Amino acid sequence: MARMKVLNGPSIRRMPIYLYWLSVMQARGDEFASTTQLAEYIDLEPINVRKDIALTGVTGTVGVGYRVGDLIVGIRRYLGWDAMRPACLVGVGALGRALLGHREFQEAGLKFTCVFDSDEQKIGTVVRGHEVLSMDVMAETVAAMKPEVAVICVPAEGAQKVVDDLVDYGIKSFWSFSNVSLRVPEGVFIQREVIAGGYAMLSVKLAQMKRK
């Protein structure tokens, strides 16, 4: 199993929130964003805002702040979101559909170029502008479209087989919503999302609140 430690996880996860607020500021014509302002928007201590932004290499001016445009460019460059990244998505269930329609991914450079499902009822239909393809043509489609990322939205039971196949077809990075730990060979990376994980956090917090 390929585990690759990425430092600054919480900071990186916050970057899309910075981008959201910076776009709001840009739209209303703000030229500068102060640390204090961003701290208020992001709900974070100013010192942590400074640390987050330091990761991107963008520097500000004391007493003035960061140039909004520079910061947007800097964060996008840091994340590699300044270039378009072709992706495939497997599993057009409710979550798969939601991800295909997630507006934010456009700004992130994530572009779905092929979409697969094993359900005969779905194959050939068009979901959010994407024709759903059969898994039977996955090998040749991936070879032709060369997606850099595979987004896995199939149920837990079938997820490992899908990932194994995609690894065979040359995919080296996965973003999985399948709620299981999937095995990949050395040199291949999986980012795992557990939707219920956030609810687990909330649940433990609720228990803490009740105890007070």
Place this chain on the structure above:
Amino acid sequence: MARMKVLNGPSIRRMPIYLYWLSVMQARGDEFASTTQLAEYIDLEPINVRKDIALTGVTGTVGVGYRVGDLIVGIRRYLGWDAMRPACLVGVGALGRALLGHREFQEAGLKFTCVFDSDEQKIGTVVRGHEVLSMDVMAETVAAMKPEVAVICVPAEGAQKVVDDLVDYGIKSFWSFSNVSLRVPEGVFIQREVIAGGYAMLSVKLAQMKRK
């Protein structure tokens, strides 16, 4: 703004994955789960598995492991998932629909008892068994149904207003997918999910891989 630090975040976020694998083991008749087995399934070091499980208070037997049934009960109790928790959901877009249909939430005790949207086209329609109600009846519906959690799936622009209203109606805990930092008064808690945050993590990892 009410920030409440919850320790052991990563451990708590992994709990649904433990529950998934334990249910697989239970279904195939396994009586015991060893730390090594769980470590392999969860893709974690055994020492960390032991730490995770220690949080729940469930103890195992050396050389045998944990009783699968006990561990399931223990994790669910730790998370407060052994009781049913009524919830409302606001914003029946693609993500809202996906969450309403997320099978796993049933096991988590999360039960949607009322669903709202501001879109006239959606009001009155039935989405995954839930009649979509107008925001105009939110006050009286919340008063009647007493949801303990509000799941916020409205676009960023409208999210603060929805949260303000729900706070007025007595909601004290929020699970927000609205990708912005929302302000709540003291004593009210928000768990924020940033869907694109996972892709930001993956993007930074891809950049690291390329550099190697």
